[in-house]
Amino acid sequence: MKLKPVSSKKDIKLGDAHASWPDNGKSEAALEKLGAKESERIGELQRVFYADARYALLIVLQGRDASGKDGTIRKVFSSVNPQGCTVSSFKVPTDLEQHHDFLWRIHQQVPPRGMIGIFNRSHYEDILVPRVHDLVPKKVWSARYEQINDFERMLSANRVVILKFMLHVSRDEQKKRFEERLSDETKNWKFRVGDLDDRKHWDAFTKAYRGILENTSTDCAPWYIVPADDKDLRDVLVARTVADTLESLDLHYPTPDPALAGVRVV
Numbered sequence: 001m002k003l004k005p006v007s008s009k010k011d012i013k014l015g016d017a018h019a020s021w022p023d024n025g026k027s028e029a030a031l032e033k034l035g036a037k038e039s040e041r042i043g044e045l046q047r048v049f050y051a052d053a054r055y056a057l058l059i060v061l062q063g064r065d066a067s068g069k070d071g072t073i074r075k076v077f078s079s080v081n082p083q084g085c086t087v088s089s090f091k092v093p094t095d096l097e098q099h100h101d102f103l104w105r106i107h108q109q110v111p112p113r114g115m116i117g118i119f120n121r122s123h124y125e126d127i128l129v130p131r132v133h134d135l136v137p138k139k140v141w142s143a144r145y146e147q148i149n150d151f152e153r154m155l156s157a158n159r160v161v162i163l164k165f166m167l168h169v170s171r172d173e174q175k176k177r178f179e180e181r182l183s184d185e186t187k188n189w190k191f192r193v194g195d196l197d198d199r200k201h202w203d204a205f206t207k208a209y210r211g212i213l214e215n216t217s218t219d220c221a222p223w224y225i226v227p228a229d230d231k232d233l234r235d236v237l238v239a240r241t242v243a244d245t246l247e248s249l250d251l252h253y254p255t256p257d258p259a260l261a262g263v264r265v266v
Contacts, residue, residue: 006217038235041239043079045251046080052249054113055159056159057115057246058117058119061121065174066177067167073120080116085116085118086111087118089121102126103147107151126141131208131211155221165241178191213225
């Protein structure tokens with residue numbers, strides 16, 4: 001089971017039926033075990049990634065409300081040393097942020113080399129929300145496709161490895177998770193009335209996501225559509241993609257400082 005990057009329009013499947021992967025051949029217990037194994041693999045690779053310090057890894061998580069962005073971070077990166085990882089969330093821009101270009105606040109959170117940075121929502125909100133809610137003219141939000149491509153191309157040229165995951169949840173599964181948030185007092189805090197308003201714009205958000213996937217999945221910053229109805233499967237697919245990417249970087253520990261030759265601890 002491996003995700004494939006979006007490389008053409010035919011790869012963009014956002015129907016409710018595409019939010020699950022029923023023929024994966026794994027039981028829930030097997031998926032949990034596999035997810036833990038891939039998470040441990042990330043943890044092992046992260047240690048050498050941090051020491052190698054030639055690259056930064058930026059992971060972008062996008063998805064509808066209740067698609068599992070928080071859960072993905074918690075489970076997939078459970079074995080990562082917190083000193084080598086940062087998580088940034090992007091909500092409604094502040095007054096100061098609104099007085100800058102839309103990527104200003106994003107660039108400040110890009111991880112330095114040796115670090116893994118996770119975006120829980122991202123610069124893509126500045127296309128999704130304005131488009132769906134008609135906050136700016138089409139010429140403004142549509143221009144952001146290429147502005148983002150240029151931005152991510154620049155990051156890639158400076159050794160920032162970028163992986164973008166669109167967590168795709170079905171309408172029925174989102175309803176189920178919303179109801180759980182309303183009935184479970186430990187999850188009430190996650191629910192906001194605005195979530196229901198966004199749910200009313202389901203088709204508009206689907207169209208907006210399709211535009212993003214179509215226009216901003218590139219060789220240097222690919223998008224992956226993750227079937228997210230099954231949380232365990234979601235975690236396995238994301239974790240395996242991250243681990244495979246880290247492994248492909250040919251990481252190694254730095255060579256010892258020549259000045260250490262012959263040094264003895266007494």
